[in-house]
Amino acid sequence: IWQDRVRTDAYREAIMLHQKFIEGKVVMDVGCGTGILSVFCARAGAKRVYAVDASEIATQASEIVKANNLADKIVVIHGRVEDVDVEEKVDVIISEWMGYMLLYESMLPSVLFARDKWLKPGGLILPSHATLFMAPITNSDRYEGSVDFWCDVYGINMSALVPLAKKFASEEPSIEIVGGENVISWPFVVKHIDCYTFTVEEFKSITTTYKVSSMMLAPIHGFGLWFEVEFNGPAESCSNLSSDSSPLDIIQKKRRRASDSTVVLSTAPEDEPTHWHQTILYFPDPIGVTQDQIIEGSVTITPSEENPRCLNIHLECS
Secondary structure: OHHHHHHHHHHHHHHHHOHHHHOOOEEEEEOOOOOHHHHHHHHOOOOEEEEEEOOOHHHHHHHHHHHOOOOOOEEEEEOOOOOOOOOOOEEEEEEOOOEEOEOEOOOHHHHHHHHHHHEEEEEEEEOOEEEEEEEEEOOHHHHHHHOHHHHOEOOEOOHHHHHHHHHHHHHOOEEEOOOHHHEOOOOEEEEEEEOOOOOHHHHOOEEEEEEEEOOOOEEEEEEEEEEEEEEOOOOOOOOOOOOOOOHHHHHHHHHHHHHOOOEEEEOOOOOOOOOOOEEEEEEEEEEEEOOOOEEEEEEEEEEOOOOOOOEEEEEEEO
16 A cells, blocks of 8 residues: 555665675565565575564465465564574564654564674664654644534533543554654754664653744644664664764755755654654643744653553653
8 A cells, every 4th residue: 555655665765775694694684574574685686585474464474475475485483582482593683663753663673683693793774763752733723623613513622521532532642644844943863773783771761851843833733753763784883872962963964865865764744644643642731832943842751561562752842
């Protein structure tokens, strides 16, 4: 489907770009799903691909592998990567591990586990780097549709439901598409992840402060989060964006990457939509700002103790 094309094209382009690291080598596909990335790697000349998935989709992946005459190259393993038994080291780890806002229900810990247990020194990880961005957004249509709507429903005053509607709209993140016109400042970097060096310990608490300037007179209805991932080779440097990267740094590095051979998969509002959309943290009430007004605060993201694949988000803004 069209939402998957951006994602699939990026992975296929990255595999072909790094074919010299894949041809004749051993690959592990962590969370292989249907096995499409495993098939791409096999067709790029991989000697063997271990396609690992904990869900029942592994059964269909096995059938897809056989239907494409690749059973001699791709070994589908049904199980958690933390539990499976693979008897050789691998040259490449590939995974579509990213969740909503990069980290929600993500498989990054599984990729790091596979890296530490099976990846040979100097091996390739695809994607290699990930950056989570955040910016204040304005979205009056969405707010009016979910909150102000209750003030007049078919001529009936239901404003008693407005406090409940505000609570419902703001207590959980919303997964939706917003456009570049909804973003009212340059984004800031919440976290930059180097998959070659990042540790599970770092994943336990991600926090950053921010200070941005509003580009317009508008109500802030909340903050939007999105991410991009890069597919760099093992010895290649990445854009290395940090939480104190200036807007100019972000723009210049994005333009530089667009002109070189780096493959980037972006879920930013100004780019072609993906199935990840953007993640919006709505406020119960909008906050009015003027042009050039400073917006500052902090954001902390931690895995939930009840379910580590879920997240707790603490946002402060003034």
